[in-house]
Amino acid sequence: MASNHLYLVDGSGYIFRAYHRLPPLTNKHGEPVGAVYGYTAMLWKLADEVHKADGPTHMAVVLDKSSHTFRNELYDKYKAQRPPPPEDLIPQFPMIRDATRAFSLPCIEEEGWEADDLIASYAKAALAQGWQVTIVSSDKDLMQLIEPGLDMYDTMNNRRLGAEAVVEKFGVMPHQLGDVLALMGDSVDNVPGVPGVGPKTASKLILEHGDVEAVLAAAPTMKAGKLRDNLIEHAEMARLSRKLVELASNVPLPDPLEDLALKGIPEAPLRAFLDHHGFKSLLMRLGGGGGGVDAPQPAPASTIELPADPPCDHDAYESVTDLAALDRWVEEATARGFVAFDTETDGLGAMARLVGISLATAPNRACYIPLGHGGNDLLSETPEQIPTDQALARLKPLFEDPAVLKIGHNAKYDISILGRQGVSVTPVDDTMVMSFNLDAGLHGHGMDELAATHLDHSCIAFKDVVGTGKSQKGFHEVPLREATRYAAEDADVTLRLWRRLKPRLSPEHVTRVYEMVDRPLVPVLSGMEREGIKVDREELARLSAEFSGQIVELEKEIHAIAGVPFTIGSPKQLGDILFDRMGLKGGRKGKSGVYSTDVNELERIAADKDGGPGVEMVRKVLDWRQLSKLKSTYTDSLQAEIKAETGRVHTSYSLTGAQTGRLSSNDPNLQNIPIRTEAGRRIRDAFVAEPGNVLLSADYSQIELRLAAHMADVPQLREAFLRGDDIHNMTAQELFGEVNRDTRARAKTINFAILYGISRWGLAGRLEIAPDEAQAMIDRYFDRFPGIRNYIAETLSSVRECGFTTTLFGRKTHFSRIKSSVQHERQGAERAAINAPIQGTSADIIKRAMARMGPALRDAGLPDVKMLLQVHDELVFELPEGDVERAKPVIERVMATAAEPAVTLSVPLGVEIGTGLSWGAAH
DNA sequence: TCAGTCACG
DNA sequence: GACGTACGTGACTGAT
Structure with a gap:
């Protein structure tokens, strides 16, 4: 029997090369897809390899996830001056994941590691098992890995690269390539190398002496000249470069090798993907696709016209009550590569009890799996159902299969419920979050409302199923047939919404905020809700009395x-x-x-x-x-x-509650716990850590003013923040020419007024002065900080034209009243529109920090640090006392750099950290 | 269910 | 001349 053969695809490397090699193609929705097309064609080519004698048995695509790796710790300039990717390449990164998923291939990416490190680690592990390995890439850094049993494959030139290719190009064997690369340096990645040493000299030196250390040791004996001097003078840089080009081969593997086994390519998701982008020649190869030109056609963005789905047929939904039926559903979902799902529970919140699960794979193709029906009520009979543990044992591999996309509506909730059963859910799409990213400000994002808006369908009302008032029952008491009609409909509708909303993300330019800000936050919030925070009941009772x-x-x-x-x-x-x-x-x-x-x-x-x-x-x-x-x-x-x-x-966070992109917290609201008065502050003291632990509070200082300074480009404000000055004192000096308690207080009021969209009457009321005086003060503010005046003018003219504002990360907020003929409605919308980009960008930044926090803490060896709460510019953690000093710099760094690399701010983000046995004490 | 009030950022 | 003129939330109360 032939041995296993693992193909590791360097996805990140490929997309950059494809972008520069291929013309700037656009698909029928107006999305730039040149690199995606090249990438898809490349995967296709690899798929053909499967049939060859020596073809792959296992395959994975490896991507870069974080910009910050151990190399940045070694050398802060590493990759520091890399230009950001071209504008029209950025939206193609998430599409790469879609393409990979369409081929049913696992995507490997890990915070803190470059794709090269993951490739090296997988390669080493596979070789150790006696497998063959092929790295699909032409990256010179990866050529270091070539050895017997491991080769590289450059799909663009259709060339296999072995040791002889390395000798041909660099004059040394692969195991010496790292030393050559170190001496050469790399201007793109900012590996310093030794000045005056290029590929030729480097390879000559290494051939002669063996490695970098030997070259440096021999330097003093070389003949006098520039080369000798440079080697001596830049010895340390050479040693550093050696470390930078070294690939880490001991990274813990995110997915075990066995999980990379090829399972065949299910046709439906691939067809859907190719169809969406209009990749016609590939569709033709799939069979049955229309003819026509090969490459996607340039076309203006337009709304997606899907043929109408058949109406929801509640009688078509299946009640799944035996394992054979459940297995058929799991198999179908796995084959399709995606499945919509929903959980039914008794009660609400992350701590509710699981009663059943529904799945949907196509319109009207949906089922309900009852798990906790009947039981504690003598009047209702217990229906036949699969025992929960058996059902979950069958469903767990599906929910955890990286090649099957799980689609939920408010998936955060279902992830919590299933998480408590020991089932993690990944990867996940969320139609509620998609709707929010597309249409915030236009309408709500609940399933019933979206079904009415997008599908012209009115969902079975929950209260019609369980009743109201005294006769209200738990969902577990609802008869099976009726429960199936309701629950399976939810999954069916979720799937239908996904088919409508997902294709809109890219043409409407919200892919970035969805993929980089909100989607990654869903599992994070789910975890925080489950974690909860300890509250001292006796202390609260004392206060109540x-x-x-x-x-x-x-x-x-x-x-x-x-x-x-x-x-x-x-x-x-x-x-x-x-x-x-x-x-x-x-x-x-x-x-x-x-x-x-x-x-x-x-x-x-x-x-x-x-x-x-x-x-x-x-x-x-x-x-x-x-x-x-x-x-x-x-x-x-x-x-x-x-x-x-x-x-x-355990609070519940809403991702879609606040129009600006902020979170909101409810049941109970833990974002408005008192702090401003003495009596109120005592309530914060009732929020405590478990014994042996402490609470840590980290908050951004003045983040909205800092963002205003950046976005409106106000040099004085920017420089004041760079210097670390008191910003309200600075404003007082600018406006009033002197700083005292009174002018500082007034300046502070005006600074906030600016963030909120100012009116002379509003400011007059706050400062208890006449509107005329307030107007004079506003004029003076604008004269001193003309960037603010321009920001407001530009924001208003753009929202009047487009109907929405955007944040630095592309989050949209729509303002339908911006054209209202009712003056106070219109003016209210204008004030909100001035505020939304600033408040929203701040929300984007802390959300990114939250998404990165878990992996960053884990990588720092701090798995016991738990993130519990978010209060708009503050994060609250619970951690063992002994972890505090190590956790602080990690938390600080993640928060302060959260905008990067997508956005480079011209002001620093300040983070203040406090700890204590209670939330009150941590401030 | 609404309006008024007030807790927070 | 008025708009209960600062932005964004959620929870509780009394009145309807």
């Missing part, structure tokens, strides 16, 4: 002053008491005829120096309000949120 006593006391006093008992919590009653009964002046009624009693209004009254009983009462009402708020929203409610299983509180 304490607040309660004060509230009762205040209530008595307020009623005594009013002379009549009333509901203090009713703004209507309170307004009537204050302004009518007690005769306080300045009461303003809103359109509903109720006096305003918000905190601004009450504080205005409370500030009255010679206040009568009314003023005294208002002060007590303010205290009462604060304590009631803290008690009802935090100290009482949070106790109820502690889950018995974990003793921790």
Whole structure:
């Protein structure tokens, strides 16, 4: 029997070469696809190799994931001045993954390693097993690896490269190539080498002396001249270069060798991929594809017109209750290379109980696998169903198969549920996130709404299945046939949405934000939700009791002053008491005829120096309000949120809740835990670490102002941040010519006003000055910082033209009211549009930091550091006390460099870190 | 279900 | 001249 033969494809290297060799082709959707076309054709060629006697039995595509590797630690200039990839190549990177998936091949990439290192490690492991290895690449660095049993294959020239090719090109054997490359250096990668030494001299030196160290040792004895001097003077650079060109061959393999076995290419996903891009000649080779020209045609971007799918047929859905049927579904999904899925649970949140799983592979081809139906209710009979552990044992390989794309709608939730069952889910697409990236601001992204919008289909309402109010049942009590109709429909609709939304990503230019920001975050958030954070119930109970006593006391006093008992919590009653009964002046009624009693209004009254009983009462009402708020929203409610299983509180993050791209947190909201007042801060002290651990809080300092300085190009602000100056002092100096407490406070207010889109009245209200004065101040700000004026003008003109704003990472937010004929609607949209790119870019950056944090900590040997919370510009971690000092620099680095390499900022990102036994203490 | 209020960045 | 004129959230309360 022939031995195994592993093909390792250097995907990253290939795409750059293909980009420069092939014309700038565009597919029918207007997407640049030249390199993708070349890459696809290359995979095709490799697929043909399978049939040859010596062909591959195992294959993987290896890609570069991170820009930061151990080589950057050795030499900070390594690859530092590489120009960013060409604009029209960037969107092609994610398409490479799509192409790879269409061929059902695993994609290997790992944070902290270059593709070359992974290739070297896989090659070494395979050779050790006695396998043959072929590296599909023509990269000179990889030629070092050539040895008996390992060759290279340059698909562009159709050439096999063995040791003789290395001798021909460099004059040395492959095992000496590293030494030659080190002496030569590489200007593209910024490997320094030795000045004046090129390939010829390098190979001569190495042939003569053996390796770099021997050359350096012999240098003093060489004949006097430039070469000798350079070798002596740059010896250290030569040694460094030797380390830089060395390939790491002991990287832990992300996927075991056996998983790279070729399984054949399922036709459907490949056809879908080729069809999407209009790669006609390849389609023809697949058989049945239309004729016509070979290369994709240049064409303007247009909306994708898919033929309408058949309507949802609920009777076509299958209830899967035996293993044979389940195996058929797993097999079909594996063959297709993608599957839509959904989980049904009792209750909500990451800690809910799994009741069933649905799958869909094509419109109306969907099933429901009941797992936890019946059971704890005597009235409902337990239907026949596969025991959960058996079903999951069959489903686990599917959910974990790197060659099968799992499509979910709000997949974060399903990943949590399955994760608790020991099943990880990867790779994942999420139609809710896709919709958000495409259409944020236009409509919601719930499945029911999207089904109505895109599919003209109205989904079975959940409450029609489980009922409402007292008679509401758990999903496990829903009869099997009905549960199947509902659950399988969800998977079916998810699949249909995916077929509509996925092809829109690239032509609408949101591939980058989807692939680089939001999609990688889905499993990360899932993990954070499952992790939860420990809350000290007794501490909260103590606070509740304490607040309660004060509230009762205040209530008595307020009623005594009013002379009549009333509901203090009713703004209507309170307004009537204050302004009518007690005769306080300045009461303003809103359109509903109720006096305003918000905190601004009450504080205005409370500030009255010679206040009568009314003023005294208002002060007590303010205290009462604060304590009631803290008690009802935090100290009482949070106790109820502690889950018995974990003793921790598990929030749920919404990726699609905030129009700007921020996350939001709910059930409970852990992004608005008090901090600004003393009473409130005590609530933060109830968020604690497990024994032996501490909490670490890391926050970006002034990130939005820094981004404004970069995006609006304000030199004074930029330089102040570079110097590390106090930014509000700087603004005060610019605006008022002197810095004191008052001018700093006013400057701070104006700086924030700028971020939020300013109006003279708004600023006037905040600063308690006349609108005219506020306007003068705004004018002065614009005169000192003209970049801000330009930024606002450009942002507005662009949002008026396109209807959306974009962040530095390409995130869109749509503003349909930007053209409203109602002035205050239009002006509101304008203010939001000015803010959205800044707030959104900040959100993009921290999201990237979050996606990179886990791998970075793991690579640093800190697997026990857990990321628990995100609060817009802050990340909260729990970690063993002994890990703190090692974790700090890793966290700091990941956060500070999170924009790179996609975006290069002209201001540094400052990160502040604190630790303590409680969240309060970590600040 | 809405409006008002207030906790956070 | 008015817009309860700063952006983005979620939870709770009382009133309907």
